[in-house]
Amino acid sequence: MGLLILTILTCADSASKASEWGDNVIAELKIQADVAQRIQKYAFTPMSLDVSKYSPEEKQLLSELIEAGKLADEIFWHQTYYDNLRLRDAITRERKDDDPVRKFFFMQAGPYDRLADNEPFLDVPPKTLTGGFYPPDMTLAEFEQWYQDHPSDKEAFLSSYTLIERRGAGLAAVPYHEAYKEFVDAMTGKLLSASTLTQDEDLKKVLNSRALGLLTDDYYQADVNWVMMKRGKFDLIIGPIEVYEDALNNIKAAYMASIGVTDEAASAKLDVYAGHVADLEQFLPFPDQYKNKQPDLKTTFTVLQDVYRGGLMRSGFQYVAESLPNDPEIITQIGGKKTFWKNALDARMDGIVAPVGNRLVAADQLPNMSKEGYFHFIQLHEIAHGLGPHYVYGTTTPINIALRDLYSWIEENKADIAGLHSLRYFREHAVIDPAMKAQHMVSYLASLFRTMRFGTGDGHGKAALVSLNFFLEKGAITFNQESRHYAVNFDLFDDAVASLANELLMIEALGDYDRAKALEAQYVGMPDFVRASMDALKDIAVDFVPLYEIHWE
Numbered sequence: 001m002g003l004l005i006l007t008i009l010t011c012a013d014s015a016s017k018a019s020e021w022g023d024n025v026i027a028e029l030k031i032q033a034d035v036a037q038r039i040q041k042y043a044f045t046p047m048s049l050d051v052s053k054y055s056p057e058e059k060q061l062l063s064e065l066i067e068a069g070k071l072a073d074e075i076f077w078h079q080t081y082y083d084n085l086r087l088r089d090a091i092t093r094e095r096k097d098d099d100p101v102r103k104f105f106f107m108q109a110g111p112y113d114r115l116a117d118n119e120p121f122l123d124v125p126p127k128t129l130t131g132g133f134y135p136p137d138m139t140l141a142e143f144e145q146w147y148q149d150h151p152s153d154k155e156a157f158l159s160s161y162t163l164i165e166r167r168g169a170g171l172a173a174v175p176y177h178e179a180y181k182e183f184v185d186a187m188t189g190k191l192l193s194a195s196t197l198t199q200d201e202d203l204k205k206v207l208n209s210r211a212l213g214l215l216t217d218d219y220y221q222a223d224v225n226w227v228m229m230k231r232g233k234f235d236l237i238i239g240p241i242e243v244y245e246d247a248l249n250n251i252k253a254a255y256m257a258s259i260g261v262t263d264e265a266a267s268a269k270l271d272v273y274a275g276h277v278a279d280l281e282q283f284l285p286f287p288d289q290y291k292n293k294q295p296d297l298k299t300t301f302t303v304l305q306d307v308y309r310g311g312l313m314r315s316g317f318q319y320v321a322e323s324l325p326n327d328p329e330i331i332t333q334i335g336g337k338k339t340f341w342k343n344a345l346d347a348r349m350d351g352i353v354a355p356v357g358n359r360l361v362a363a364d365q366l367p368n369m370s371k372e373g374y375f376h377f378i379q380l381h382e383i384a385h386g387l388g389p390h391y392v393y394g395t396t397t398p399i400n401i402a403l404r405d406l407y408s409w410i411e412e413n414k415a416d417i418a419g420l421h422s423l424r425y426f427r428e429h430a431v432i433d434p435a436m437k438a439q440h441m442v443s444y445l446a447s448l449f450r451t452m453r454f455g456t457g458d459g460h461g462k463a464a465l466v467s468l469n470f471f472l473e474k475g476a477i478t479f480n481q482e483s484r485h486y487a488v489n490f491d492l493f494d495d496a497v498a499s500l501a502n503e504l505l506m507i508e509a510l511g512d513y514d515r516a517k518a519l520e521a522q523y524v525g526m527p528d529f530v531r532a533s534m535d536a537l538k539d540i541a542v543d544f545v546p547l548y549e550i551h552w553e
């Protein structure tokens, strides 16, 4: 692997910028003494799957999919930090398998602690906004100036599937399938090989079109096939998908992968929600003129057992659910698919949310903290990603382009808050038992403190802090100075949710960057008593790390 990596690095312009270290990298790097403590922030959770009864073809197919996932993971290493591969090579050479620095570096897919605002834990430069997507010394102004001066480059520059490189005195956009050709070709081979091992025609179509997509960076047909596929035994998410790793623009997609086995019984329970998506859109608390007008909005649900994750999906923050595709044209024309990983959700609730809630939620409300309440909130968060405007009103500009660096946290906050508002609709229309009200609200309250621990460098973390401050201001969440506990005001909560939902939806509808910035400025500070509450959680894990065990025989 080392040789392959070095070959690629010499091709990249960024290699010449990486002059911070000499040959004996680790000896020269100052390592934060607290790496072992950082590792303790994770609950290592075994997740096993017995495939001994699978047919030989199914076993081989699963194995091919996991191999493809590992290649997506490999590309992600290139995307997160411009000098990551040289650093990894050195750490692998100079540190043993069980060394805490090596272990933590691999957990984070780089030298930055993702759960601590990307603080470096090795003596490397602070994480650049440009990551591995742009030249490390390029500014946002230079990026924008370039495509304004060169309009024919604009589309390629704003593409989610290109890297930006320096070419002499200028800039150039390089498609991912060229930049990462070795890995993309290998991944394509794995998917095509997997497609020959299944009789499931829908899965075959998904694998073939995804392979073609990776070779061209045109994912339209692959995404359409994936949304339309009937639930079968296996499901997968693979390719350059989420833009959260691009801190400069939230435009460039990071590679990620998830391989799962379908839980059909749990999935079928969620099918009833699908018929209500258009009603939820109508129920959103903002003017009708801005609402998504597509009455046939089609949403499908899948509950999976997670058996592998790679790239952005396994580094730092662990997903329990995902709403895809991100292409707004597909969402509006064809629909979306919400994926929930049941074993990941259980790991998060048992290992983090429940212990956090037990410490910070008022004793008389604690009986309302429940796995079911939390799962409902997670389900509606994902549904809400598909609700509301997808383009700036009256334009064809996608919202992430208009809101740039603020998009991640605004969109996550919208999903949380419009999701809570949608739970109210489900209760009021008995889609969900109305008696779940307190469980929804209290489980959400406990989850806020879990999410805030990711810091404001994370879109979810910033959204949680903004929401908590907003609800405290409205009296919808209260803090008891004596018990140091938080409680939901059940009478005020729904109205406060509607009020914040309105603000977030209007920011998205109008693509109003300044209004988003103002909301952030008003609510992103952490009050002293909240900081004290967060400090009181230090011995509780921040997130889980899945330890997959597949029993093949």
Ligand SMILES: [Zn+2]
Pocket: 381, 385, 412, 415
């Ligand atoms: Zn989300």
